[in-house]
Amino acid sequence: MRLNVGIENILVNVMQFGAHGDGTSDDSQAFASAWDSACNAGGMSTLVVPAGQSFMVTKLNFSGPCTAQINIQVLFFHACNNLIVRNLEISNSPQSHVCVNMCNGATFSHISINAPATSPNTDGFDISDSSNILIQDSNIKSGDDCIAVNGGCSFINATRVTCGPGHGISVGSLGRSGERDTVSDVYVQNCTFIETSNGARIKTVPGGSGYAKHITFDQIILQNVKNPIIIDQNYGVDNEATNVEVSFVTYRGFRGTSASDVAINLVCGPSIDSTCKNAHGTVTNTIPNVSGLTN
Structure with a gap:
């Protein structure tokens, strides 16, 4: 088909x-x-x-x-339960090729997506407000994220996916327009990135809130990837504080080649400080250090 x-x-x-x-x-x-x-x-x-x-x-x-x-x-899956999609070839969508929104339980397998590297906003998969989603045994060529995991997602699994060209597999952007976004339990395993601008990426926007936690990238093959591992908590804006917390992130079994000198780029927001005035009490093990109170 x-x-x-x-x-x-x-x-x-x-x-x-x-x-x-x-x-x-x-x-x-x-x-x-x-x-x-x-x-x-x-x-x-x-x-x-x-x-x-x-x-x-x-x-x-x-x-x-x-x-x-x-x-x-317009291939858009909304409010689907226990969805199965397999053996599809999708080409040259004007925007995201496959949108998944408010779905619980979906398996996508043997999906072939093909769009030029120069095509803007052509995510392969764009997932939001969904849980228990599996993408497996698929090949994605696009001008944007091969898979974008957006706010409201949990238990998202990508396995045996080949990505390239494209922007990699991304968690985010989270916190766009000051929103509270949450993502948890994302597992990307046995995936290959070929000449992509990013590999394993987490991106959050300053001004928003929420979290991205329990994110694992496991057994990843890289071929001439510009940013093999990247966390960008200043996405789109420089030197502004972010309130989207990124935690419990695991990178395991990466091998291959980087197209840049910086293979691991972790930008976790600007440095922060503390100020106390007329405050009394004790603090223990804080980052940043809270001056003026007894440690």
Whole structure:
């Protein structure tokens, strides 16, 4: 099965097959019928799911082989449970190729994503407010993050993913526009980065709050990667304090080559100080040191 974004031929709209899009009616049969029509069309067909409407579907199985090359407009998974997506080729999306939002339990396997290195904002996977997401055995070429793990995510696993070109696998940006963002329990293992601008990246924006914790990058292969390991807590802004806490981060089993002299770049915010006035009490083991109180 092959998916291309942005090429039109035969348009197959789910509304033509009885979908309601009102957020309450069961549109499963309409989606199944539209898929069958698109799959069995000659040449190339485009499956259209109109924007601005909510479709309720359950237990759908979109499968091939198809006689047509399938084209899908905007591949966005919202509020899905126990989703399985496999054996797809996706090319040249105008923005993120696969968006995952408010999903619990999803497995993506054997996904091939292909976009030029010069294409802006073309994340391979853009994940937010989701948990228990697995991306495995996939190849991602993009002009932005191969996988972006955004706020509200937990238990995200990427294994046997090849990334490049692209910006690497990123946790963040967190704290954008002063928001409180949280990410925990991200495990990236047995992944390969080929000539990417970053490898294992965590990025937070000054002014926001929240945390990124229990992040593990394990058994990583690097081929001419500019920033193999990078934590940037001043992302987009220099010398401003960040309130997004980064903790319990593990890097294990990295091997390969760096395209720059700085293979490990940890920018954990500017230096901070303390000031006390008319304060009384004791302090123990603080960073920074609190002057004026008894240690």
